[in-house]
Amino acid sequence: QVQLVESGGGVVQPGRSLRLSCAASGFTFSSYGIDWVRQAPGKGLEWVAFISYDGSNKYYANSVQGRFTISRDNSKNTLYLQMNSLRPEDTAVYYCARDQPQQWLGLFDYWGQGTLVTVPS
Amino acid sequence: DIVMTQSPDSLAVSLGERATINCKSSQSILYSSNNKNYLAWYQQRPGQPPRLLIYWASTRESGVPDRFSGSGSGTDFTLTISSLQAEDVAVYYCQQYYSTPALTFGGGTKVEIK
Numbered sequence: 001q002v003q004l005v006e007s008g009g010g011v012v013q014p015g016r017s018l019r020l021s022c023a024a025s026g027f028t029f030s031s032y033g034i035d036w037v038r039q040a041p042g043k044g045l046e047w048v049a050f051i052s053y054d055g056s057n058k059y060y061a062n063s064v065q066g067r068f069t070i071s072r073d074n075s076k077n078t079l080y081l082q083m084n085s086l087r088p089e090d091t092a093v094y095y096c097a098r099d100q101p102q103q104w105l106g107l108f109d110y111w112g113q114g115t116l117v118t119v120p121s
Numbered sequence: 122d123i124v125m126t127q128s129p130d131s132l133a134v135s136l137g138e139r140a141t142i143n144c145k146s147s148q149s150i151l152y153s154s155n156n157k158n159y160l161a162w163y164q165q166r167p168g169q170p171p172r173l174l175i176y177w178a179s180t181r182e183s184g185v186p187d188r189f190s191g192s193g194s195g196t197d198f199t200l201t202i203s204s205l206q207a208e209d210v211a212v213y214y215c216q217q218y219y220s221t222p223a224l225t226f227g228g229g230t231k232v233e234i235k
Binding site for chain 1: 159161163169170171172173176182214216218221222223224225226227228229
């Protein structure tokens with residue numbers, strides 16, 4: 001079965017960096033685009049970033065552009081999110097979510113359980 | 122960015138009764154070349170990640186019970202739960218995927234048992 005497992009969250013001071021990982025299994029990882037979506041405590045969902053199946057295309061929300069970098073290692077079936085210059089407003093549960101094969105649609109059919117990132121003010 | 126507005130913010134429905142959630146987009150999300158509405162609905166149960174219920178505004182994801190249905194076109198959309206079950210207690214989100222990379226979600230509607 002399709003599984004996405006995030007890790008790497010924690011408490012980090014403003015201005016510092018953190019790298020999240022998302023380990024995938026149960027499907028051909030190298031055929032699917034993957035997104036990061038976050039959810040601040042008690043709030044709604046916010047799309048963060050997308051990477052295409054082969055890593056050639058990447059897109060970011062305005063709120064993280066220039067600070068976050070999405071990447072993937074298809075040989076390890078793993079997605080990453082490098083988060084730099086963290087701010088208190090980045091505090092959220094970060095989910096990786098599977099997009100569609102071969103194209104970016106922005107439609108998420110499987111989600112991980114999420115990893116919590118806390119940036120105290 | 123396309124703004125997605127859901128209503129109501131919350132609703133309480135008796136078991137077995139109908140629940141209706143509305144979602145309005147700030148501009149049309151109907152793509153004329155394929156006549157598809159780029160609208161999805163997700164369910165998020167307490168402590169769980171979101172789950173895809175409906176896409177293309179009215180297509181049920183595999184495994185989703187048929188008491189869930191989606192309708193609407195252009196800018197106005199509805200998610201209907203025809204007969205509310207206890208396991209349907211959740212927050213429901215609409216999402217547009219018409220405007221990439223600026224994907225946006227509605228603010229959510231919390232469904233509870235009356």
